[in-house]
Amino acid sequence: MTRAARLLAILLVAAVVFPWIAGPYALSVATLILYFAYTSQAWNVMMGFAGQLSLGHALYVGIGAYAAGALYYHLGIGPWAGLPLAIAVAALAGVIIGWLAFRFGVAGVYFALLTIAFAEFTRIGFDHMAWTGGPGGMFLPVAERDHIDLLHFRGPPALYYYAMLALTAGALALCARLLDSRAGYYWRAIRDNEDAAQALGVHVFRWKLLAVAISAGMTAISGVFFAFYYNNLFPEQIFSTGRSIEIILGSVIGGVGTLFGPILGAAALTLLSEAVTAALAALGWEVPGAKQVVYGVVLLGVVVFLPHGIWPPLAHRLGIRR
Amino acid sequence: MSFDLVVNVVLAGILTGLVYGLMALGLSVIFGVVRVVNFAHGELMTVAMYAATLLFARFELDPFLAVLPVSIAFFALGYALQAGLINPFITRPEHSQFMLLVAVGLIVINALLMAFGPDARSVQVDYQLESFELGDILVDKARLYAAGLAVLTALALFGFFRVTRTGKAIRACADNHFAAQVVGLNVKRLYALTFGLGAACVAVAGCALTLLVDVTPSLGPQYTLLAFVIVIVGGLGSMLGALVGGVLIGVSEALAGLLISPSAKSMLSFGLLIVVLIVRPQGLFGRKP
Numbered sequence: 112m113t114r115a116a117r118l119l120a121i122l123l124v125a126a127v128v129f130p131w132i133a134g135p136y137a138l139s140v141a142t143l144i145l146y147f148a149y150t151s152q153a154w155n156v157m158m159g160f161a162g163q164l165s166l167g168h169a170l171y172v173g174i175g176a177y178a179a180g181a182l183y184y185h186l187g188i189g190p191w192a193g194l195p196l197a198i199a200v201a202a203l204a205g206v207i208i209g210w211l212a213f214r215f216g217v218a219g220v221y222f223a224l225l226t227i228a229f230a231e232f233t234r235i236g237f238d239h240m241a242w243t244g245g246p247g248g249m250f251l252p253v254a255e256r257d258h259i260d261l262l263h264f265r266g267p268p269a270l271y272y273y274a275m276l277a278l279t280a281g282a283l284a285l286c287a288r289l290l291d292s293r294a295g296y297y298w299r300a301i302r303d304n305e306d307a308a309q310a311l312g313v314h315v316f317r318w319k320l321l322a323v324a325i326s327a328g329m330t331a332i333s334g335v336f337f338a339f340y341y342n343n344l345f346p347e348q349i350f351s352t353g354r355s356i357e358i359i360l361g362s363v364i365g366g367v368g369t370l371f372g373p374i375l376g377a378a379a380l381t382l383l384s385e386a387v388t389a390a391l392a393a394l395g396w397e398v399p400g401a402k403q404v405v406y407g408v409v410l411l412g413v414v415v416f417l418p419h420g421i422w423p424p425l426a427h428r429l430g431i432r433r
Numbered sequence: 434m435s436f437d438l439v440v441n442v443v444l445a446g447i448l449t450g451l452v453y454g455l456m457a458l459g460l461s462v463i464f465g466v467v468r469v470v471n472f473a474h475g476e477l478m479t480v481a482m483y484a485a486t487l488l489f490a491r492f493e494l495d496p497f498l499a500v501l502p503v504s505i506a507f508f509a510l511g512y513a514l515q516a517g518l519i520n521p522f523i524t525r526p527e528h529s530q531f532m533l534l535v536a537v538g539l540i541v542i543n544a545l546l547m548a549f550g551p552d553a554r555s556v557q558v559d560y561q562l563e564s565f566e567l568g569d570i571l572v573d574k575a576r577l578y579a580a581g582l583a584v585l586t587a588l589a590l591f592g593f594f595r596v597t598r599t600g601k602a603i604r605a606c607a608d609n610h611f612a613a614q615v616v617g618l619n620v621k622r623l624y625a626l627t628f629g630l631g632a633a634c635v636a637v638a639g640c641a642l643t644l645l646v647d648v649t650p651s652l653g654p655q656y657t658l659l660a661f662v663i664v665i666v667g668g669l670g671s672m673l674g675a676l677v678g679g680v681l682i683g684v685s686e687a688l689a690g691l692l693i694s695p696s697a698k699s700m701l702s703f704g705l706l707i708v709v710l711i712v713r714p715q716g717l718f719g720r721k722p
Contacts (some may be wrong), residue, residue, distance in 0.1 A: 164528050215711050220470050220527060224661055228706045235700035352654060356535055363532045400546030407539035414532045418525060
């Protein structure tokens with residue numbers, strides 16, 4: 112067993128036993144960490160592996176959430192049927208956007224802005240769609256919380272925690288496999304030098320499209336989770352550019368293109384955010400905006416002083432290669 | 434719906450669009466030269482709007498007079514921001530630059546929220562409710578003045594880039610960063626100057642806009658997106674494109690507000706952005722990237 116595998120195993124065991132020792136607040140924070148870790152990992156496939164900067168990933172969260180949510184709300188069909196639908200619709204959306212962008216040579220900053228435009232366009236579209244509740248939101252019927260109903264993904268908070276833990280662990284394993292697969296090598300070649308990759312015969316268009324489809328499909332799963340965890344969906348919240356930034360933050364802080372970076376980054380940021388809230392409350396200084404200012408300053412500090420994120424230097428210190 | 438109403442709405446759209454255009458011009462100039470997308474652009478403009486409302490509340494200074502001190506302060510602010518924070522990021526990957534400016538925007542907007550709260554602020558001057566009448570067509574005085582100021586500022590900037598040595602040097606940097614360094618231009622200083630000029634544009638646009646809209650901290654991210662839409666439609670890095678893009682967006686938003694529904698107006702803008710990005714990614718007036 113390598114050092115990395117040992118550390119990972121310890122972490123996983125700790126995460127599995129966590130709900131037995133944690134209170135409800137700690138459990139909700141941990142669920143949030145895993146949610147951001149997973150979603151950021153999904154974004155990382157597109158940006159960190161294949162080098163395609165998406166600033167509109169909230170689009171896929173929203174599509175996933177609304178696809179599964181609407182199915183449940185209108186037809187009473189549970190999330191297990193909603194899940195594949197959500198993945199399919201989001202992956203299709205990703206492929207359409209990617210097809211348009213890559214076919215017409217929209218790259219770099221322009222591609223990033225295109226992803227924002229699609230997310231904003233969809234947000235306003237959902238604002239005007241009465242079938243999903245419009246700006247007033249869609250509220251899923253909330254069932255009882257004390258017994259576990261796996262079929263409808265209803266149960267106590269620990270159920271959601273374990274679901275998110277399984278997703279995060281699964282995504283980590285999937286990404287590790289992907290990175291060492293043929294696709295992973297092609298992606299990294301495209302990321303580092305697209306022209307050179309093309310000259311070597313890599314079908315750049317196809318592999319980029321695959322990265323977008325996988326990333327979008329993975330992101331849609333967090334949307335389904337979001338819908339059934341929070342039970343309410345507002346276009347203003349779920350599709351907003353602020354949400355897209357939140358998704359990216361974990362990877363950027365942890366380390367873009369690394370496997371463990373998104374998880375570490377999500378944990379660091381979520382804990383920081385909670386700590387700042389608690390500290391400001393303890394100081395009796397609960398001015399709106401104060402928390403975000405502190406958050407912004409820390410973010411600025413990390414971006415300026417740790418250009419590759421916190422995981423690469425930490426991994427080096429721990430003696431782990433990647 | 435009468436014809437006069439449509440004409441009035443279109444005219445108001447053109448005039449507001451020119452002010453939007455000046456804001457976008459700042460973004461375009463910064464991107465065209467420094468090649469960094471300023472994701473804190475709307476946030477900076479919101480600061481300028483607050484500065485104008487504060488100067489009005491304290492000293493009853495007309496926003497059109499506040500333009501001078503605010504734009505000078507913003508030039509200095511922009512210069513410092515580029516020299517101190519962004520210059521080291523020029524060689525970093527795009528997502529890194531993006532996060533840097535997002536962090537700046539986050540700090541700025543929430544500092545405003547802490548200082549002034551979420552409530553809208555505005556200025557009241559006596560000519561705000563007056564208008565020029567041309568038959569059945571009404572033109573708001575404040576809107577006309579604001580548009581005039583925007584055009585004058587844009588012309589001044591255009592002249593600066595055409596005529597002065599510094600302006601030419603900045604254009605040289607934009608054309609070929611490496612060659613500019615070879616001939617001995619201080620590229621980093623010129624970048625800082627450019628960001629200062631872009632920020633000054635934003636300051637002028639912000640002061641003018643306080644006469645047309647109420648200011649809240651939440652305007653920041655909205656105006657950042659609006660500036661992007663305008664600049665992409667017009668062509669990133671093209672000065673004329675920014676103004677024309679501003680007018681185009683101003684008119685289309687005004688018409689969409691009238692014909693469809695006010696809340697759908699920005700959907701039209703984003704739709705336009707998507708079409709332009711795909712069909713003509715360099716924008717209407719941009720050179721091929």
